[in-house]
Amino acid sequence: MLLHIIARGKIARSPEAELLERYARRITWPFKHSELPDTGGKVPPPAQTPCREVLLDERGKAMTSEEFAALLGRWRDEGVRECRFLIGAADGHGDEARARADHLLSFGKMTWPHLMARAMLAEQLWRATAILAGHPYHRSG
Numbered sequence: 001m002l003l004h005i006i007a008r009g010k011i012a013r014s015p016e017a018e019l020l021e022r023y024a025r026r027i028t029w030p031f032k033h034s035e036l037p038d039t040g041g042k043v044p045p046p047a048q049t050p051c052r053e054v055l056l057d058e059r060g061k062a063m064t065s066e067e068f069a070a071l072l073g074r075w076r077d078e079g080v081r082e083c084r085f086l087i088g089a090a091d092g093h094g095d096e097a098r099a100r101a102d103h104l105l106s107f108g109k110m111t112w113p114h115l116m117a118r119a120m121l122a123e124q125l126w127r128a129t130a131i132l133a134g135h136p137y138h139r140s141g
Contacts, residue, residue: 001076002030002048003125007087007118009038019119023126028133031125033118038089048081052102055086055093056117060104069128071103076132085125087117 011017024031034044052075063071075083086093086101098104107120130137 001072001080002032002082003027003072003129004032004034004047004082004084005087005118005121005125006034006036006043006084007114008036008089009114010035011115011118014115016113016115016119020122023119023122026126027122027129029125029129033122043084043086046082046084050080051082051084052080053084053086053100054103054105055088055097055101056107056121057088057093057098057101057104058106058109058111059098060106062106062108065124065127066131068105068124069131072125072128073132085121087114087121090114 011020020033024033032047036043072083085105086097088097093101107117112120127137
């Protein structure tokens with residue numbers, strides 16, 4: 001299953017970009033990172049179907065790493081070919097996008113910078129795929 005982060009804004013050369021790349025290199029599943037302008041621009045159509053769309057949103061569900069891994073594993077086992085993770089601009093996502101999404105995911109009640117959210121998501125994707133592969137990276141506690 002392709003794991004595809006689609007984010008508004010440019011990450012450019014930054015410590016967050018280095019973290020994103022570090023974790024992206026570790027992910028053994030197909031992975032893609034796309035950027036859109038802060039405003040305008042259309043989310044590209046899925047590269048593969050069936051597809052699931054996850055919005056990072058403050059109104060979303062906070063999940064443990066194990067729950068997140070289980071969700072991805074279930075979608076993979078159901079034949080989902082692409083899972084797209086959308087990170088909005090500073091004002092987040094609109095009601096229409098939230099209603100259309102398959103899942104709303106929150107990194108907690110705190111507000112996180114968009115660039116950090118990308119790096120954190122990449123790390124959680126690495127962690128989830130490691131959990132599913134039985135890799136010892138993740139330690140439940």
